[in-house]
Amino acid sequence: MSSDQTSQTKPYHHGDLRRTLIETALATLREQQGWQFTLREIARRAQVSHSAPYRHFPDKAALLYELALLGFERLGEAMRASLRPAMSAPERLQAMAYAYLAFGEENPDLYRLMFSTQAGDPAQIHVDPRAQAPFYQVIEVLERGQAEGTIRARSALGQATASWAHLHGLTMLSIDSRLVPAKVGDHAIEDALTTLLDGLVRDPVARSPGA
């Protein structure tokens, strides 16, 4: 499981602790329930004293900030990876939407952390280009779609904001199990995405008439 660079037997006195802490935190996020892990716990799992992390991060929020940034990077990658060259703008939007949702459902605690106010100033993190990438990918697709005539002629910034808000809300409500009765077999999420596309696409076709 843990085969680091030059670890010979077991104890090491100084290695690449900063990276180790981040990876330990990500692993904790992946396994555990809730993103509210304790800094001391991360230090414990990384086999260092509870004060060692302070040599690499000014405080706990700084570590969370780093994790959040990493999350946004990965989200952007997942969205990019969902695209195929032949796709039309609406198809691209749908693919990115599903990729976004899937990312949240596969990494619920990391996703919550990304949008937690504990991870530093929220207004600041979105100034970092690493966190902005997903948003600008959407704008780009929308603008191309408007040029092609497949996307409704509206403010692309507004449409991108709408898309992001919609996806963020849907993802958050979904991973928190807040979406109504959640009856087996109901398609609330798919239907919600249909309504999002209805708002973006020009002359939407009747896809799923619904109840």
Next chain:
Amino acid sequence: MSSDQTSQTKPYHHGDLRRTLIETALATLREQQGWQFTLREIARRAQVSHSAPYRHFPDKAALLYELALLGFERLGEAMRASLRPAMSAPERLQAMAYAYLAFGEENPDLYRLMFSTQAGDPAQIHVDPRAQAPFYQVIEVLERGQAEGTIRARSALGQATASWAHLHGLTMLSIDSRLVPAKVGDHAIEDALTTLLDGLVRDPVARSPGA
């Protein structure tokens, strides 16, 4: 400021502590920055020992749960109060959307608390009718609109889910100042709501052509 029922001079040994704690917490939520107040702080402000609250709530989460429920009730009231009898379904949806957003912006910390996983099991709170009201109000309007022909014929549950996700995302991103550059004079929020209505309304008119 604090004129309770039968408080004569200052010290009281046992009154309606449960209600006092809730009101103190709400006041703290209103003033302070962040909803992560401490149970001990609430007790301090309520002039009781730090263990007194445990006579009225099994733990801190139970108090947060109560506050969250109260928040959903107020949100529902605000949405209901925004309606006028003469409104069409699309007008109702728009009015409720603005009421929702306004509620979040006026009570940012309460709103965050309502959607925090710390306030008990999220899946459980939405079983309470008090928390469901806002959602069903939207469904009702959507169904009436579909009958009138002003709302697109799609699954009303899906449309309601889409509306809620959209509004929740927009509200959260807005109060956390996560909405892009946020240049003065840009209308990202209004434009985002336009896109939401584009998805719900049948044959949407060109309202704000945008950039």
Next chain:
DNA sequence: ACCTGAACACCGTTCAAGT
């Protein structure tokens, strides 16, 4: 330069007492 261990000022929660 990096890490440890004791220490400080807090928490949430429990429980034997008090009134």
Next chain:
DNA sequence: ACCTGAACACCGTTCAAGT
């Protein structure tokens, strides 16, 4: 029946020492 105060097992953070 309700409230207090000491106590427990934790935190995040700091800092004088160690290597």
